[in-house]
Amino acid sequence: MMRVSKRSFVLRSLLASLLGVLCTIQLTPLSAADLAPPKVLGFERLNGTPALPEIAAGELLLGELNCTSCHAADGALASRVDKKPAPILSDVGNRVRPEYLRGFLNDPAATKAGTTMPNVLATLPEEERKEVVEALVHFLSSTGEVEDQAPRKMNANRGEALYGSVGCLACHDPRPTDGSLVPALKASISLGKPSRKFALPGLAKFLEDPLAVRPGARMPHMNLGQADSVAIASFLLNDLEMATGLEFVVVPGSFTKLPDFSQAKVAATGEAEDFTVDVTKLKENFALRFDGQIDLPIDGEYEFFLYSDDGSRLLIDAEVVIDHDGVHAPAEKSKKKKLTAGKHSVAVEYFEQSGGEELRVQVKLPGAARRPLADFIVAGKKSETSAAVAPPKFALNLDLAVKGRDLFSSLGCASCHAMKISGEPIDSKLTSKPLSQLKLESGCLAITPQPKTAWFPLSELQRKAIVAAVKGAASQTSKLVGNDAVHRQLTTFNCYACHARGDIGGVDEAHDAFFLTTTKEMGDEGRLPPPLTGVGAKLKPEWTKKVVAEGNKVRPYILTKMPKFGGNLPSFAAEVAAADEKLVPAAPLAQEQWKDRKFKAAGKQLVGAQGLGCIKCHVWGDKAIPGIQAMSLTTMAERLNPNWFHPYMINPVQFRPGTRMPTAWPDGKATLPSVLNGDTNKQVQAIWAYLLDGKEASAPAGLTTGAIELVAYDEAIIYRNFIEGAGPRAIAVGYPQKLNLAFDANGMRLALIWQNSFMDASKHWQGRGVGFQPPLGDNVVKFPEVVPFATLTAAETVWPKEIAKDQGYKFRGYKLVEKLQPVFLYSFGDIEVEDFFEPIGSDGLFFLRRTVTLTSKSSPDRLYFLAAQGGTIKETADGGFQVDNGFTVRLPKDTKAVLRESEGKSQLLIPVEFTNGKATITETFDW
C-alpha cells in the first residue's frame, strides 16, 4: 500500500502555505469577505434577537459546524452542543459525481455557497492542492458509480408541485421554472444547480431517505416514498435533458379486438409521458401500444387496474397480466401480481372502435393508495446525444484512490465523516487541541485561511458568537433543560420555520405563500403547521415522540408534511412535557366512568349530527361529511392529554386564539341540556370516554346516510341543482313514466335524457352540498353543448359555438302544465320559445316527445333547429334517424329535415318555417 508520509506532507504544506501567502495576496485573496459564510438556518433566523443570545448562538454554531468533532468540548459545554454529523460517505461514489467532488474539495464555499464544510486545503499551493483533491476524488469515487438516468418531464412537473407544497420551501429557496428571478430568502438554503452534483437515481434515493446519508436530520426525512422522491429529484434536475419514458405506436384500423402489433401497419410512433389516448388525434378506429420500463420500490403483491373503452391489455415482463379485450363500454379490470423490486418491462395495448375512447392504467402498491402506473415509469440511460456534451467519463485510478484513503484519514476528513470501506470504518488520524486550549483568533476562526488548519469563511457575528461560547463555557455550567432545551432543539432543527412557540418562530411573511392547503375555507388552521405553544401540555409525550421520530399526517389538508427526524431529538418529548406541564390545571377527569357504556353512548350522541355536530367539521376515520373535514376525531384520544382536552373543549379560543372551533359550553354552560342533565364536565368527559375507543368506536350518527332518491309518482318532479353534464343551472325533470331529462338553463339546451331512476339528492341535501351529481338512472344520452337554433346563411355555415347568453338567448323560466310537466321558456332576438317535453306511449313503452313552439313578429328566414348531432346519423328503414349507437330521433312525416356533415359531425337540421308568426317543431326520442 502506498502511503504519503505525514511528515513530508506537513512540511510541504508549510512551505507551500508560506509561498501561498506570498503569492496569493494579489492573485486569489481568499478571505471571509469574498465567500458566503456557512449557512446555519437557526442562526440566520434568530441571530441578533433575544431568542438567540450570543453564547447560545455560539453553542449552536459549534454543533452545526461540527467544531467539536475535532476540538473536544468538555463538561457542560459538551452537553449543550448538539453535534451535526457530517454526511456518511460509505457509498458517496454512487451519489455524487466525481467532477463535483473535485470542485467542492478544491474550494467548498466557492462551489456551494453557505456550505458548513470547512476548506481544509486552502493554503496548499495550487499544484499540490490539485494532487490532494484528485486523490480524494478517486478514493471517494471508488465507492461506487453515479448512474445517469434522464428525468422524465411528467415527473419533473409533478415534482415541481411537490417541491412547492410538501415543505421543501420551509428551508430552501423557490425555484421558478419560468425564468423569473427570486431573491434569496433569509433563513433559507439555495439549492443552486443540483445536476452538477447528482444524477437522478442518486438524488431520488437521497430524498427518499436523507437520514441514511445525513443522520443528523438537519435535512429531515419527508416520508416522500419512492415515486414522489423521483418526482422531486426530476424537478431539481430539470436543467438536464428530459425523457418521456414511454414509446408508442399508432395503428389505424377498424378493430373488434386487439390487433397483433408485431404484424400491424404502424402509422405513427412517438414518445409519451403516460398511457393515454391523447397521444393520437384519432377518435375512432385505431389501436395503440405503449412500451416502457417501470421501477418498483419493493418486493410484494401489486394490484394493477386497467380501465378502458374499448379493449386493452396490460403486459409486464412480456406476460399478459390483465386481458380486457373486445368492444366494450368504459369498464375496469384489476389483477394482483407478485413482483420483485426493481425494473420490469411494461406494455399496454389498446384499441378504439367508435364512441367514447378512454384508457387509464393504475397500480396499487402493497398497503398504499392507487396511483398512475406512469409514476413508476423510468427512462433508460441518458441518450447518446446528451452523453456527447457531458464531460468525459471518469476513469478510476486505484493508486490515487489508495492515496486518497490515507489523506481522508490524515487530513481529518474522517473526524467528521463516517465512512466504511468493506465494512471497516476509517478512523481519523488528525488530532486537534480541545476547545478549551484554543487561542480563538487563528486557525478555523482566522479571517483568512491559515496553514495546517481547516478554515470557514465565517461572518463576523458567527466568529464572535463562537468565541463567546467557548470563552463563556465556564459560566454555562449546566446542561440545557426544560424550555431551554426545547427552544435549542427547535432552533437547531429549524422547526421554527413552520411552527411558532410563544413569540418565536412560525411561518414568516416571506414564506407564507408556500404553505398550502387542500381546503382554503379552513383558513390558516388548515394551512399552517400548528403552533407548539403549550404543546407539551396538549399532547401525550408518547405521541410527541412518535411524531418527531416518524413524521406525521393527522392534518391531511395541510400540504406541508411534518417530517421525520429519527432519533435526533431524543429528549424533546419529555422536555416539552416538563416545560408545559403546568399550563393546564388538572381537569375533573371522570376516569371511573370512561369505561361505562352508557356514559360513552352519551358521548357518541354529543359527537353526532343531532348532538353537538362535531362531525360536521371533523372527519371520523375514513368517513367524512363534505365540507371542512378537520382532523379525525378517531385520533384525538391517542394524541391528546385529557387534562388539556377538557378545558380546550370548553374554551378553545383560550388555547388557540382565532380558532374556528366553536364551543358548546359558552361560559361553561351546556347548550344541550338534554344530555347528562346539561352537566358541562360530564358532557366533555363523556365525549372523551367515547373518543378513547379511537377507530374501534362505532361511528356517530349523521356520518353515513344513504341515497335520497327522488321519485316521480303521479306527477312530474323537478330538481334544480348542479348536475353533471347539464351544468350549474341544470333543471332536471323526472316523469312518472320513468323517463327523465335535464335542461341546461345556462346553455338553453336539452342536456341529458335517461331512463329509470331520476336523481339522488344526497350529495346536495347532506352536508354543504359539494359538487355535481350525475343522473341516477340508466341509458344516459348526452346532447351537444350548443344552442338549439341558428341562422344558417349557406349550406356550409357552421353551427355557432358561442355560449347562449352571448348569442342573445335569455332564459325566461317555466310553467307547469298538466301533471306538473314543465314547459321551458326562453327567447332570442324577437323570438319567444316554448320547449315542452312529455312522455308518450303506453304499456310501459314510452318515448320522449319534444314540442318546440316559436313566436316571432319578424319571422326570420333561414333559421334552423338542431334536432340531433353525432358522429354519424343514419336514416333507419322506418324513417327514423339513428344517432351513433345511442338513440333514434323520429320526426313527423311532413318534416323537411336536412341531414348534413359539418366539421366532422353529422347534423340533423329542421328548418323553422313561421306561419302567422308561429312555428312548431316536433321530435321524439327513442332510446
Add this chain to the structure above:
Amino acid sequence: MNSLPSIGRCTLVFLCSLFMASMLSAQDPQKQPDPNKEETYYKLESFPIPEHISLEAGSLEYLPNKTLAISTRRGDIFVLADPFIKDPADATFKLWASGLHEVLGLAYKDGWLYATQRCELTRIKDSNNDGKADVFETVSDGWEINGDYHEYAFGSKFDKDGNVWVVLCLTGSFSSAVKYRGWCLRINEDGKVLPTCSGIRSPGGIGMNCAGDMFYTDNQGPWNGACALKWLKPGSFQGHPGGNKWYKETGEAIGPAPKEPKSGSRMMVEAKLIPELEPPCCYFPYPEMGQSAAGVVCDTTNGKFGPFAGQLFVTDQSHSTVMRVCLEKVDGHYQGACIPFRQGFTSGALSILFANDDTMFVGGTNRGWGSRGSKPDSLDRVVWTGELPFEIHEMHAKKDGFEVIFTKPVDPKAAGDVASYKLTTYQHIYQSAYGSPKVDHTTPTITKVEVAADGKSARLFVEQLQEGHVHELHLDGVRSAVGLKLLHPVAYYTLNYIPQ
C-alpha cells in the same frame, strides 16, 4: 298498542294537558318570573317540524293573507297558514312550490312571490289557485354560477324603488371565478341588473333598516377579521377585493375599481386611502357574540315587540342566537354597537322576519355548519311578554366618550360609579389570510360618568378612544333603580369614526 282509537288519543292528550295546566297554575302563585332570564321578557316558541319535510329555512316572507311563506335550502316553499296559532304544535306546513335551487330570499309583491335562488331571481305564482305554484318566471339570471357550493345568493325584500338586492358569495372564500361573485346587485322589476357594491365575501343575510338603507352580514374569512354587519351603500367597496375584476363589466355603473387594499393593514388605515371602502358598521366579536352572522331584520313593530323599535336584529347561525344592533350615523357612515338579545333557538338561526307587527320569526338550519341549537331545521317565534327588560337600549359615540341609554331608570349611584364599567378595545388585521386575531389591545380610561336626571342614560367620559377599534364595554356594576342587573351587561361598539 300500535294505534289508539282517535277518540281515545284525544282524551289522553286532553287529560295530559289538563294535568299540565293544573301543575302550572298550582305553581304560578309562588313562582315569580326570574328577572335575570331572557324568557321572562321574550318567549321563544318552536314549531314542531313534521318528520316528512325538511324546513331548512333559507328565507321567510309574510304574505297579505296573513300566512307565512318559508323557503328552504332543499328548494321547497312551504306556507304556514296559521303562524300565530296559539299552540305551534297545531300549525300545518303546506308545500306550495318545489324544485327550486336553494332559496335564500323571498319577497312578496303584487301577487307574485319573488324567490332568490342560487341561479336566478324568479317570480312565482299560483295562476289557477289550486294551492300550488305553477308559473316560475325568471326575472334575472344576471350573475354566473360555477358549481361551487359556496356560491350562495341571498335576496332582500323590495326596497322603496322596487328593487330586490342580491348579495352573491364568492366562489369559495378567496376568489370570484365567474361574473359578479362577491358583488351586491340590485334587480328592478324589469329584471334589469344594477351592480351596486363589490367586496363581498360570504354573506349570511340581507335586510333594510327603517330608513330603507340596505345592510348585509359578512362572515369571518379573508379580508374579514370577524363577522360583521355592513352597509351596502351603493357604489361602495365592502372590503374583499376578490370580485373587483368585474368592475370592468359594469360599464362604469359605479365608477372604476377601487385601489387594491394592502394586506396586513388595518381597516381604517385603508378606508382613508380607499374612498370607496365602507368599513363594517358593527363587528360581532368572534367568538363571544357569534361565529356565523346571518339574517338581518329591522324592528318595525313600533313598540309592539318591546322597547327596541327601529333597531336591527341579526341572527347567528353557529350560536343559535339573535343579536341586537343599534346604529347611528357619524361622518355619513353607519356605525354602532351589538348587544346580546336572545339565545336558545332550535337550530342554526338563519332567516329572520317580523310579522303582524308584533312577532319575530326565526328559521334555522345546521346542515353543513354546526350550531348550538341541535335540530337539523327549525321555525321559532319570539313573542314579547309585555315585561320590560332592563337592558342597554342604545349606545352612542361622543367625541370624548359614550352615551349609554337604558330601557329603565338606573340607580344613579351604581351607574354613576366609574368602577361599574370596564372598557377595553382592540381591532383586527385587515388581511388576505383567513380571519384575524384581535390585535392592538388598549384599555382607555373612563374618567367620569354622569347619569341623566331621568336616570335613563349615562354619559361616559373616556380618555383615549381608539379610532377603528371595537370598544368592548362591560357594565357589570350598573343597577336599575330597583336594583336589577342588566339582562345583558355588555355592548360592543365599532368606533370607526369618532364624532367631532
